[in-house]
Amino acid sequence: MFQWFTQLTKSEKRTFWACFSGWGLDAMDTQMYALTIPTLIALWGMTRGEAGILGTTVLIMAALGGWAAGILSDRFGRVRILQITIAWFSLFTFLSAFTNSFWELMLTRSLQGIGFGGEWAVGAVLISETINPKLRGRVVGALQAGWAVGYGIAVLVTTILFDYVEQAIAWRVLFALGIVPAILVLWIRRNIEEAPVYVKERAKAEKNHDTVSIWEVFYRPSRATTLKAILLTFGIYGGNYVMITWLPAYLKLVLNLSINNIGGYLAINILGSFAGAFLNGWMADAFGRRKTFMIIACCQAVAVGIYTLAPINLAVTLVLGFVLGTLQSGTAAGTGAYIAELFPTRIRGSAQGLCGNAGRALGAVMPTMVGLISVRMGLGAAMGVCASAAYFLVVLAAFMLPETRGRDLNTVPDATEAIETNGSASAAPQRTNP
Template identity: 45%
Template sequence: MRWYEEISRAEKRALWSCFAGWGLDGVDTQLFSLVIPTLLATWGIGKGQAGLIGGATLVAGALGGLLAGALSDRIGRVRALQITVIWFSLFTFLSAFAQNFEQLLVLKALQGLGFGGEWTAGAVLLSETINARHRGKAMGIVQSAWGFGWAGAVILYTVVFSWVSPEWAWRVLFAAGVLPALLVIYLRRNVEEPARDRSHANGIRDKQGSVRTAASIFHPSIIRTTVVGALIGLGAHGGYHAITTWLPTYLKTERHLSVLDTGGYLAVVIVAFILGCFLSAWLQDRIGRRRNVILFAICCAVTVNMYVFLPIGDTAMLILSFPLGFFAAGIPATLGALFNELYPQAIRGTGVGFCYNFGRIVSATFPVLIGHMSNSMPLGAALGIDAGIAYGLVVLAALLLPEPTRKRTTGPAVVVSETPVPTSK
């Protein structure tokens, strides 16, 4: 941790505020998956309805990421982060008072807007605050907060359900979701807004010299970066959602493995996720963002296909769950630094939000594709092929991308006019 001693107090404050925000998001989000059985029994809703709530939250999260990215370019990173944390906390809290399925669906969707926005605003804030030599390590550590939040959700769920009856326990858990709002107090007092570079009006200019903002990510000079970045996001999320949606079903229904229902399996996956983020954090500052993404994508594709094509039992599956969680964590732990270093500061929030969240939205097609493919082939084969396509897309897109320049991301903005545009002194 010598690098940690080298960063300033302001950098440390930004690091731990983003870590806390993402970790608390992880707690609140994972709690829903844990209380689904209780909601099924208490309200008598179907699994399809429960899945609709989860899906609506994810789609809203992607939209929230897009909006928060553009908002952070307009009002600043810290203020955008404060708004998303308050929004997320408020609607998590209100979810505790839902009286029926329809109310919970709406409230969880609104919660998702803040959930997705928090990642984008926090990632841009951190990238512009941390020294370029340590940016990858900082971003990877913040990504690991999701694993700690996941573990915290399991512990909180166990404690509350041990003391409170199930019909009230889930409400207590959602009500506790208001606690992340306290982070806003810390942000207001201790985290500084990154310096804004005002060269060329801090934006991308067209031939007439007028400044363009959100639409600039599709400007001819930068659209290739935006398209390639979006494809990386699509492949990364597509592979992840393919695994999390269909792998448990495959292992239970076709392999008849029981270890999935044990706490040991969950513990292995969580620990693997955290350690994968740590390694990715260290490695991407050593070998570069692009090579790191490619390495972890290839390892994910190989591990998934080992799962579905090798004849494994409970013990082997438990062992393989570690590399699966480990390698799956390495890609998102890299995306924050990778996407941030692709864009000039004026449109960075918009660019990062688009690349990351476009993939989240469109990646919903991958689980659907597996379902259709499984009508004409074994589910395991469909899963292996689909995951291979998703992670292969990550590799191919990353190969089309030059290695981002690791400089302070408050550097000069990009000017795309044919002649230099004079700036006022």
């Protein structure tokens, strides 16, 4: 399952570590909020609904940031925009440490979300275009393990801080540490180059004075693929963000665990997330992208239902937390390679940013729904119902999308060319020639 790493070239390995680290540090900064929800509820008197709104706002802004960063990466390069997004989310995580109210935190977290969505979109495209098609599923899927590493670092630092520092100060120190990922920008600047497929496409565009419209992802025949891919990511992130956002609060407020015990339970869940990234990559390359999404989503819906709705004891909860992490990471890990394989190079960044992050934005409604309906049915029941419904959408979308396993990114048809080939040139989008 891990032999693929030895088959990578030196350049591919550097790109992998840059994207892996960027995603991991992105996760560290993002998950700091989920880990401080109980503290902010206690200190500021926030309601669960307000806590959910904060989480949702970040994800909506991530959608905008992802699409914008994707468009810019198509025009100015993946590597350059990747650096900017990492610096961006680091800065606004740091500034969150100095907020004093719900509205101030909403502002800094919303701006942090722009970088969060942008980093994922650009990093996923960069690694997808760099890696050999035969290994792409496993390599790009493995990036999701970076999320588990970053989440684990956030949990470890949070546990230590809240053990030794008063909680009114500890959460501020935690956010202040969010500036650390900015250091990665310096390494990327010196060691990472653009993928050949992107360089070739940009040279062609410059020669032909070809400017890509930001709306080209909605032109025929890309439009149907775009909407189906958004539905896929909506289901994936809708279900995942329910658990990511509310699991720490569930363990504390429903199961009444201490801070130290919560850290242990989350550690098991994070280990599962780490394993799930590699599981997805192996399955996607072995059985295909679509089957992998459908199988893992069905299993996750069942696991979430048992975890939040069944009368299980703490020992079973602990073990099942590993399974939840594995399947949760398993659904998300496949999106980077799959979306990249669905679209041509000229709009790949834009499509990755839009499809991946529009799904995040729509899925962001789910944490808010949990916060609102938990008042009537309880937090655990609300989490189970919302997450399971979201995973049903994953199965539906995967059923409608095409299989792309092993696709050469140099041969993905351009939307305009496909339309002209089908004899519908009149419907083709017009390219701008200045």
